[in-house]
Amino acid sequence: MSRTATAAVLRTYGAPLQLEHVSVPDLRPDEVLVRIRGVGICHTDLTAAAGGVPIPVPAVLGHEGAGIVTEVGTAVTRLAVGDAVVLGFDSCRQCRNCTRGRPSYCARFAGLNYGGTRSDGTTVLQDANGDALHGNWFGQSSFSSLAVVTERNAVRLPSDVPVALAGPLGCGLATGAGTVLRVLRPEPDSSIVVFGLGAVGMAAIMAARIAECTTIVGIDPNRRRHDLARELGATEVVSPDEHDDLGRHVRRLTGGGADFAVEAVGTESVVRQALSSLGSPGVCATLGLQAGRNPITVDQTHLLGGRTLTGVIEGDADPHRFLPELADLWRDGRFPVEKLVRTFDFTKLDDALDAVRSGEVVKAVLTFDN
Ligand SMILES: [Zn+2]
Ligand SMILES: [Zn+2]
Incomplete structure (x- = not known):
C-alpha cells in the first residue's frame, strides 16, 4: 500500500x-x-x-x-x-x-x-x-x-x-540547551555570554537561567530580539555595533570576564569576540555552522590562561534522555518554547x-x- x-x-x-x-x-x-x-x-x-x-x-x-x-x-x-x-x-x-x-x-x-x-x-x-x-x-x-x-x-x-x-x-533548542546543561555545566552564580540570539542562543539563555547563572549576557545586532532575551533570562543585552571592543565590554559586564561563552554564529570574528570575552579560566563553545571549511586563528597565549575553545554538535546530548527532560522543563514553564x-x-x-x-x-x- x-x-x-x-x-x-x-x-x-x-x-x-x-x-x-x-x-x-x-x-x-x-x-x-x-x-x-x-x-x-x-x-x-x-x-x-x-x-x-x-x-x-x-x-x-x-x-x-x-x-x-x-x-x-x-x-x-x-x-x-x-x-x-x-x-x-x-x-x-x-x-x-x-x-x-x-x-x-x-x-x-x-x-x-x-x-x-x-x-x-x-x-x-x-x-x-x-x-x-x-x-x-x-x-x-x-x-x-x-x-x-x-x-x-x-x-x-x-x-x-x-x-x-x-x-x-x-535540533535547535537541544543544541543551545544541551551545550549549557550537558557540556559547559555552569555552577550556580556563574557568568555566561551568548553570541547570537536565534533559537539556539535563546535556548542557551533559558538553560543558563535553569542552571542559576547570575550574569547572563546576550549579544545580537537585531534589537527586536533584545526584549525577548531579557524575558527569557538575560541580565544584560548588547548590540555588538555599539562597542569597538566588544570583548572588553563583556569582560566589564561580567566582572573580569565570563566563565562561559556560547557562540551560535560561527564566523571567525564572532568566535574571536567570544574568546576575548572569557575570564581566566573560561570555556567557549562554538556551535554555528558555516558552509565548508572555516579556519579560525586563535592566540595560543590567550588559551594558556586556562581557556578552552570547544565545538559542540546537537548539544552533545542523547535525544532519548534529553528531549523528555526539555519537555518537562517546558511544561513547568522554565523552558517556554512557545515564546x-x-x-x-x-x-x-x-x-x-x-x-x-x-x-x-x-x-x-x-x-x-x-
Ligand atoms: Zn538543525
Ligand atoms: Zn553510532
Whole structure:
C-alpha cells in the first residue's frame, strides 16, 4: 500500500523549495511513519538548500519535526500508533560514542543524517512520476506531511505538551540547551555570554537561567530580539555595533570576564569576540555552522590562561534522555518554547523562509492542517 504526502522538494541547490505530492512506500521492519504536526526551520536546512551540506538532490529537507505515529514496522517495540513524538537526529546506537551516550558524535553521523538514503542505499520517497527523492535528512525529512523515521530517532513526548510546536526541541533548542546543561555545566552564580540570539542562543539563555547563572549576557545586532532575551533570562543585552571592543565590554559586564561563552554564529570574528570575552579560566563553545571549511586563528597565549575553545554538535546530548527532560522543563514553564515560535501553515513555506532569512522570527514552525 503506498501513501501520498505533500512535501517541500529541493530540486536544485539554490532554487526555491516546491510543494509536491510524494509517495511513501511500505515500512521496513524498523521504520515508523509519523504524521507531522509541525516542523521547525533550522539554519542547517537553509545551508543545505543552498548547497552547503552534501545531501544529494532532489531531496526533502526538514529536521525539526514532531507529530503522531500512524504506523509502525514489525520490529518496532518502543512506539505505538497514536504516540506523540519529537524527532531527533539519527545515530547508529551501536558505535563507541553512541553506546557511551554521545550519539551526536556517532561514527556514522554523516551517512545517517546527510546521506539522503537508508543505510542500504535505497530511498524512502518517490515523486509523482515515480522517480526517487532523497530523504532520511537527519533521519526524518520532515518538510512533509508524512515522515518515515526509525525508533532510533523518534522520542515519545508527554501527552500534555503541544505537539505542533515541539519539533524545534529536536535540533535547535537541544543544541543551545544541551551545550549549557550537558557540556559547559555552569555552577550556580556563574557568568555566561551568548553570541547570537536565534533559537539556539535563546535556548542557551533559558538553560543558563535553569542552571542559576547570575550574569547572563546576550549579544545580537537585531534589537527586536533584545526584549525577548531579557524575558527569557538575560541580565544584560548588547548590540555588538555599539562597542569597538566588544570583548572588553563583556569582560566589564561580567566582572573580569565570563566563565562561559556560547557562540551560535560561527564566523571567525564572532568566535574571536567570544574568546576575548572569557575570564581566566573560561570555556567557549562554538556551535554555528558555516558552509565548508572555516579556519579560525586563535592566540595560543590567550588559551594558556586556562581557556578552552570547544565545538559542540546537537548539544552533545542523547535525544532519548534529553528531549523528555526539555519537555518537562517546558511544561513547568522554565523552558517556554512557545515564546520563540511563530507558526506558518505549510503552504506558506516561502513566507516562513523569508521571515527566517530576514531575522524577523526567532523560530518559524510550519504546521499541517491534518
Ligand atoms: Zn553510532
Ligand atoms: Zn538543525
